[in-house]
Amino acid sequence: MITITDLRKVYRQGDREVVALDGVSLGVDKGQIHGIIGHSGAGKSTLVRCLTLLDRPTSGSVSLDGRDLSGISDKELLTARRRIGMVFQHANLFDSRTTAQNIAYPLELVGTPKDETRAKVDELLQIVGLARFADAYPSQLSGGQRQRVGIARALATDPDVLLCDEPTSALDPATTDEILTLIKAVRDRLNVTVLIITHEMNVVKRACDSVSLLEAGRIVEHGRLAEVVADIDGRLAQALLPLPGDAPDAIPAGFILELLYSGDQAVEPVISSLTRRFGVDVNVLAGSVEHLGGTQFAHLRIHLPTDADIEAIKTHLGAIGVAVSVKEA
């Protein structure tokens, strides 16, 4: 388990202070995939540097399985770094080394015996599906294959945490899916904790169990995907299940509602229950249905006529597990 407690990082620029991380706290359980999403300048790179111990935080702590990493001596730093495997946006491979030699590199650094290294590299080549490319050089591999090598190299020292910094930002959509599928398979097989730092909501949708929204150095929303989408007016809910544009102009007077619910929460068909119970015509203006963290979610924008008993409808929807937001009346 990785625990980040009240992490602050303040840079000095002349007599000016830049607060890059402003009290970030976060806990990710073993075997979970957690996404940290934020726009440019939110503090993602600073967080990565603090987590990989390349940069010392101004205050706060990072601990792995209860052991505080932020206070350790420079001597212990090398050993501690091995517990966090790093996957970069561009795989950052050595061009003069083959796939197998790139994967072996972190093991060579710590003087692992040759037999042991060979066995570990073979195992990792299998896991990332590159056994046939063991002797290929990076220039002979596709971007997705290079990223697979990067993932295998990050796993070589059996880290507790796999820290992926924008792992798919340089890849096309199909290759992005392949790499995210691989990261999930690696988690399933090795039960490693995964942190994915990204600016792409699609990555969170496809790979993460839970998510934090980082903004101006602070985590402003966080939780398991099912929890964050339950907050219908939250930014993550709107970004994970986006509805197209605003409601069209030419709709009759009445109410515009947004509804958000999961297959588990909505115990009876939502739209037909409104028509049946309240005798109202429901006009669906927009909708989005997604699988998030293994559960199906629907986000709908609907129109109801002026004479609809809106308070009774809201109470009913709440009772059957649907989050409601009245957008216009």
Ligand SMILES: Nc1ncnc2c1ncn2[C@@H]1O[C@H](COP(=O)(O)OP(=O)(O)OP(=O)(O)O)[C@@H](O)[C@H]1O
């Ligand atoms: N070495 C530094 N000295 C001064 N300010 C810095 C330094 N590094 C980062 N910052 C500032 O800290 C804030 C967060 O930057 P950071 O690079 O962590 O954001 P980011 O989310 O990674 O952005 P991007 O996605 O564009 O890389 C920004 O205001 C940035 O200007």
